[in-house]
Amino acid sequence: MTSKLKSIRQTGSLVYNQNLKITQFAKSGRIEDAIRVFEDMLNRNTVTWNSMISAYAKNGRINEARSLFDRMPFKNLVSWNSMIAGYSHNDRVKDAAELFDKMPQRDVFSWTLMMTCYTRNGLLEKARGLFDQLPKKKDPVCWNALISGYAKNRRFGEARRLFDEMPVKDLVSWNSMLAGYTQNGEMRLGLEFFDEMLVKDVVSWNLMIDGYVQVYDLDSALKFFQRVPSPNVVSWVTMLSAYARSGRIVEAKSLFNQMPERNVVAWNAMITGYVQNGQIEEAHQLFTEMPERSSVSWTTMINGFVRVGKLDEARELLEQMPYKNVAAQTAMIFGYVQSMRMDDARLVFENVSCRDVVCWNTMIAGYMQCGRTDEAMYLFQKMPIKDMVSWNTAIAGYAQKGDMNKALRIFKQMGERNTVSWNSLISGYTQNGFYVDALKHFVLMLKEGAKPDWSTYACSIIACGNLAALQIGKQLHHLIVKSGYINDLFVGNALITMYSKCGRILQARQAFNEMVVTDIISWNSLIAGYALNGYGREAIQLFQEMENHGLIPDQVTFVGVLSACSHAGMIDQGLKLFKSMAEDYCIVPIAEHYACMVDLLGRAGRLGEAYSIVKGMPIKANAGIWGAMLGACRIHRNLELGKLAAEKLFEFEPQKASNYVLLSNMHAEAGRWDEVERMRIMIRERGGQKQPGCSWIEVNNQVHAFFADDWTQPKTAETCGTLKSLMAHMRNTGYMSEINTSLFDCG
DNA sequence: ATAGGGTTAG
Structure with a gap:
């Protein structure tokens, strides 16, 4: 009898200890350890189940928490409260509210939990509604939850009114008010309130330190840190990581060395400092030395290696990591994605047991970046939960594939849209040549009250350029000036091109002159603009100006200057530049350069030379080159060469009727009516479509x-x-x- | 012991 009682007591104390372990592991992020304890337990009580629910929820694994909640043999009030708390931590307001409504009975915990869930998500009116329904309001925690909610959301007046109404304030009430000011960067109000406080604890002081850190006033932060009566680890870590984040790594290390006690957070903060400062060796040294590592330590270190491109080191750490979490695995995937190593990324991705939305998005973005759009879209279809980033990536994905119908469908399917959503759609239209659709959606965007950014403006301006829609372009220009995006590099470059394509080279030049910063694309755009408008001499002059500015011309620059020469009939200059391009600038000519040369020589009637360039080039001729050839042959009535060029061109563009028409006209001019008839039949047979004006x-x-x-x-x-x-x-x-x-x- | 309000690290 005694032994039986003893054994029951022992079992009880074992369960008790195991329950504690679950909670502690969960607290330090070691969820896998917690799971193992839970699974190894022979006897579990309701507290065990409750602890495990909370453990899952605190580590972001809310669905597993819910599954446990549904499976547990007996639920008590704490089980319901734990589950609501879990949803609250994971910002699943709807699920929390549903449970709150369904639960058989509620206590003051339940009410407070639900209120906090609302305030965390900015739903202050809902929280207030619950507070007003509360039968008795003596509990200070409940008051504090609402005060904190108002204060954190910058509604200082309502917070203060509630604070003044509160019958018995405790220190947390004061600190909740204070946190509202300090966390919102209102340090003048914060200091005033802090001075009002008759009783302060270390949390009050820490709030002041952190507040000054947030507004980058490290001197004041340090002054407060030095005045804290008895600083705790949090005080030290706040100051330390402030120094580390602002690159003052020596001061951070000095604080780290002086700390009376270091917890895992302190070590992690110091490692983060080194990582962000690019001192990966020092970070790794600390990582090796530290007495106990949390999942944050591992993730930080893996991230650090990824940041400096040491992917093998990162991968080795990931393999060594005892219980891999999504964050660490996603960091690794991100590293591979950045290096275009999608197969390695895929391998890690396959091993992630609990993929979150960020993990999926990283993979999808990676496939997109590598042009593997089908795989990207397959993952998009397969992912269980999609966020705004996923949807926006999908729009961009279909746009990149050229499937604007699907892109638009996805765009219409999404419940909420942001600027990036609109940009993905508009830039998709622009990149695929649907300029009118791009502008239509720009107007729609304004109508729906979305706010365009530099990307929206740049894409829309490019669309205007390609439509030669000068008036719309001008109005967009005004909007851009008003919006403040006029100083953006991409927008400026787009304006240059737009005005050039609209035949307004002076305005293009003015846009260039007014730019705050320019890059090689700005210069190339303007040179191409001069070329397009027939200003050969000015284009060459700009080319020289560009070199004087210390910029090194690239392939695109030469496409501009060579076409400038051909449009302005500057044959010798063009030949000289073409030669110089390879010899002095070490630029290997691409098809566009050859097309320019063919055009240059061909227009001048030097068809033989043009043809020998085509014959002598190391690369395969493309449609552009044969098109230039055919055009030149037409002008100079060289039917022989023209026929040859046209035949080649038909292979590249069998559908394009204008090529047939061109050759047909040449035959007509030569009186070859049989050939004219043959062309007409060919057009009909090949289903050629005339590009409609x-x-x-x-x-x-x-x-x-x-x-x-x-x-x-x-x-x-x-x-x-x-x-x-x-x-x-x-x-x-x-x-x-x-x-x-x-x-x-x-x- | 497990669930609620104020401060630190990825």
Whole structure:
């Protein structure tokens, strides 16, 4: 009898100790250790199950927590509260609220938990609603939860009113108010409140230190740190990591050495400091020395190796890591992704037992970056939970594949959109040549109240350039100035190209001159602009100016200057530059350069020389080169060479009717009507489509696109009417001045 | 013992 009692007592104390272990492991992030203890237990009580639920939830594994909750043999009030707390920690407001509504009975814990869940997610009115429903409000924790909620969300007035109303304030009430000020960077208010406090503890002091750190006032932070009556580990770590983060690694290390006691967080903070300072050796040294490592230590170290590109070292650590978590595995995947090592990334990814949304997104972005869009989209379809990043990546993915219909479908499917979503769609349209759609969605974006950023503006400006839509481009330019993105490099470069393509080289030059920073793309864009508009001499002059600025011309620069020479008929200059490009600048000519040369010589009637360049090139000729050849042959009526160029061109672009038409015209000019007939048959056989001429017009703030020979397009009577009166006007004046295509209400 | 309010590390 005694022994039986003893054994029961022993079993009880074993369970007790094991329960404690679960909680402690969970607290230091060692969830796998906690799981092992739980699974090895022969006897479990309700506390065991509750502890394990909490353990899972605190480590982000909320679904496993829920599964345990559903499976446990007997639930008590704490089980329900633990599960709600779990949802709260993982910001799953809906699930928390559902449980809160369903639970058989509630205590003050349940109410407070639910309130905190709401305030953490900014739902202060809901939290307030619960607080007002509470039967008795004596519990200070409940008051503090709401005060803290208001304060953290910068609603200082409501927080203060509640604080003043509170019958019996405790130190946490004061610190909750204080935290509101310090965590929001309101250090003047914070200091005022701090001075009001009659009783302070180390948390109050730590809040002040951290507050100054957040506003980058390290001197004041240090002053407060030195005045703390009895600093604890948190005080030390706050100061230490502040120094470490701002690159003052010597001071950080000095604090680390002076600390009376170091916990794992202190070690981790110091390692992080070294990692962020690029001192990977020192970080690794500390990692080796530290007495106990948490999952954060491992993750930080792996991240550190990844950051300096030491992927093998990172991988070795990951293999050594006793219980691998998603964060560490994702860091590793990210490293491989950055180095385009997708197969290695995949291998790690396959081994992640509990993939989170970031992990999936990293893989998807990696496949996209490598152009493996199908694999990226397969993963997107397969992933269980998608966030905004996933959706935006998918839009970009389909856009990259050129499937704008699917991109648009994904865009419409998503519940919430941000600027990146719009940008992915608009840049997709631009990159795939659907410029009108790009602009249409830019307008939609404004209508829906989304805020364009530099990328939106750059893409839309590029679309305007390709449409030669000068008026819309100008209005966008105004918007850009107003928005402040005018100083952005990409936007500036886009403006140069837009004005160039619209034939406004002076405005392109002005946009260039007004840029705060320029890069080689700015110079290349302007040179290409001069070339496009026939200003050969100016393009060459700019080329020299660019060199004087210390910039080294690249392949694109030479495409610009060579085409400038050909457009301006500067043959000798062009030949000289082409020679110099290879000899002085060590640039291997690409197809575009050869096309320029063929064009240059061909226009000048030096068809033989042009053809020998084509024959002599080490690379295979493309459509651009044969197109230049054919164009030159047409001008100089060289039917022999023209036929050869055209035949080659038909192989590249069998559908393009204009090539057939060109050759057909040449035959016609030579009186070869049999050949003309043959061309006509070829066009019909190959299903060649004439690229329809397209333009657009603005009527009543709407852009209408219309196509040559297609009078089904303009739907409204107004459009037809407007077009008819325009044509009448054109006939009367002999030419058409710019149509004002005002799209936007600029105010 | 396991669940609620104020401070530190990836």
